[in-house]
Amino acid sequence: MNALAVQGLTKDYPHFRLDNISFAVAEGHIAGLIGGNGAGKSTLLKGIVNQIDAEGEITVFGKNFRSDEARLKQKIGFAGGGFRFYPLKRLSAVRKAYAAFYQDWDDRKYRTWLVRFGLDEHKKVRELSDGMRVKFSLALALSHGAKLLLLDEPTSGLDPLSREELCETLLSLARKENVTILFSTHIATDLVRTADEVLLLSHGNLLENCPLSELLSRWKTVRFADVATAAAANAVGLKPGKNGLEGLLPQKAPLPAGAVSRDASLDEILIHLEQAQKEDGNICPRL
Amino acid sequence: MSALIKKELRLCIHPTVFLFFSFSALVFVPNYPYEVIFFFSALSAYFCCISARENGDLAFTGALPVKKTHIPLARILVTVGMQCIMLALTGILGAVKSAALPAEQQINQAGLSANLALVGNGAATLGAFNLVFFPLFYRSPERIGVPFLLAAAVQFLLVGAFLLLRWSVPLFSETLNGGNADHTAAKAAAMFTGIAVYAAATSLSCFFSMRNFKRVDL
Numbered sequence: 001m002n003a004l005a006v007q008g009l010t011k012d013y014p015h016f017r018l019d020n021i022s023f024a025v026a027e028g029h030i031a032g033l034i035g036g037n038g039a040g041k042s043t044l045l046k047g048i049v050n051q052i053d054a055e056g057e058i059t060v061f062g063k064n065f066r067s068d069e070a071r072l073k074q075k076i077g078f079a080g081g082g083f084r085f086y087p088l089k090r091l092s093a094v095r096k097a098y099a100a101f102y103q104d105w106d107d108r109k110y111r112t113w114l115v116r117f118g119l120d121e122h123k124k125v126r127e128l129s130d131g132m133r134v135k136f137s138l139a140l141a142l143s144h145g146a147k148l149l150l151l152d153e154p155t156s157g158l159d160p161l162s163r164e165e166l167c168e169t170l171l172s173l174a175r176k177e178n179v180t181i182l183f184s185t186h187i188a189t190d191l192v193r194t195a196d197e198v199l200l201l202s203h204g205n206l207l208e209n210c211p212l213s214e215l216l217s218r219w220k221t222v223r224f225a226d227v228a229t230a231a232a233a234n235a236v237g238l239k240p241g242k243n244g245l246e247g248l249l250p251q252k253a254p255l256p257a258g259a260v261s262r263d264a265s266l267d268e269i270l271i272h273l274e275q276a277q278k279e280d281g282n283i284c285p286r287l
Numbered sequence: 288m289s290a291l292i293k294k295e296l297r298l299c300i301h302p303t304v305f306l307f308f309s310f311s312a313l314v315f316v317p318n319y320p321y322e323v324i325f326f327f328s329a330l331s332a333y334f335c336c337i338s339a340r341e342n343g344d345l346a347f348t349g350a351l352p353v354k355k356t357h358i359p360l361a362r363i364l365v366t367v368g369m370q371c372i373m374l375a376l377t378g379i380l381g382a383v384k385s386a387a388l389p390a391e392q393q394i395n396q397a398g399l400s401a402n403l404a405l406v407g408n409g410a411a412t413l414g415a416f417n418l419v420f421f422p423l424f425y426r427s428p429e430r431i432g433v434p435f436l437l438a439a440a441v442q443f444l445l446v447g448a449f450l451l452l453r454w455s456v457p458l459f460s461e462t463l464n465g466g467n468a469d470h471t472a473a474k475a476a477a478m479f480t481g482i483a484v485y486a487a488a489t490s491l492s493c494f495f496s497m498r499n500f501k502r503v504d505l
Contacts, residue, residue: 050349072352101351
């Protein structure tokens with residue numbers, strides 16, 4: 001069963017369009033949403049939880065989200081980046097207000113997260129660093145028995161140890177508690193570390209939606225001696241590199257003479273596919 | 288809805304709300320346009336909305352398990368609570384003044400006396416404020432100043448109209464004026480009429496605010 005299904009999600013802004021996005025995330029899976037700044041990751045997540053007035057159909061655990069929003073949100077943990085609300089309030093005041101909304105709020109679990117993240121509830125929100133704000137946001141989202149977590153850049157601003165800890169936590173939640181997770185990031189290593197599926201978003205368009213292993217095995221990065229060779233080989237997203245021209249080729253494509261190849265990283269796939277789209281003129285923002 | 292209202296009280300309410308309650312004691316000031324007292328109640332609603340905006344409250348609340356349309360409803364209900372306290376305090380202190388001071392000191396040279404009819408007038412002005420302010424605010428919650436200026440202008444126009452009636456229409460200058468002891472039934476009727484106007488205007492305000500907020504991007 002799909003925990004989340006998005007069908008035709010579209011949002012028009014004067015200078016940006018989130019264009020007809022459709023995908024699904026199976027229960028217990030982790031899907032990573034990756035894309036550059038301004039790709040539409042946050043807009044997509046906000047569109048899912050009805051924070052923006054977008055077109056399209058959202059289904060959560062088989063039920064229409066728009067018609068049963070309040071009840072279905074009980075099962076959703078949403079953390080939109082670092083906690084940037086109520087800077088003058090103490091964490092305890094925010095927690096009291098927040099917990100009252102959730103039937104399955106687990107105070108013991110919340111305390112565990114506070115200790116694990118090193119958060120002091122007596123502090124005011126403004127006294128937290130950016131990283132600690134992300135952790136507070138996560139502590140709230142993880143403490144009400146959510147079965148679907150939507151996390152907007154949860155690892156940004158965290159130190160490497162905290163990032164690793166968070167990745168372990170996400171894996172544990174998915175594997176042991178069957179929690180479904182959709183998180184956005186621009187840090188490819190976090191996505192490779194945790195995600196089962198990858199959604200590659202660029203300028204409001206979904207370029208890829210497939211298992212991570214499939215995406216990584218589909219491409220190789222190739223360094224070409226010159227433009228003519230690259231063009232003859234139909235290289236995708238050709239860009240000048242340190243030692244020549246680099247682009248993507250399908251794994252099974254023959255290697256031209258003089259070219260050197262290696263397995264493509266997620267970052268390279270993102271960069272070259274975006275470059276290819278730009279050259280085709282398909283993903284320019286609609287002005 | 289109760290969790291939303293608790294959240295409003297815990298995180299959004301501005302401290303001046305409690306300060307402004309004390310302004311109901313202005314009914315003891317002689318020769319003062321007492322309808323102006325209710326402007327402070329409108330001002331406290333404005334401060335609460337500013338405070339909520341600066342705290343990113345709408346984005347926070349939008350992620351909670353609530354219907355999006357319930358967010359403005361909760362804010363308006365809390366405001367209604369504050370306004371009702373202000374109306375009740377003004378009515379009670381007006382009654383105390385009526386009972387404690389001699390009849391000649393009940394006469395207000397600036398406007399209507401502090402009596403039950405004043406509560407009705409105040410309720411009508413607050414209803415007008417709610418009807419203009421909240422639907423405009425929830426159409427574009429980042430912009431609070433213009434909705435407040437327009438709503439306050441409407442409220443003061445109504446206050447001006449009541450002052451004019453006090454000096455030009457016998458119903459207001461004689462029957463509805465003075466302490467509660469005289470023409471009590473007429474003053475009570477004026478109060479209930481004002482409260483009915485308030486209830487109708489605020490209900491419409493809720494309807495339009497919820498409809499407008501549905502289309503807002505958080």
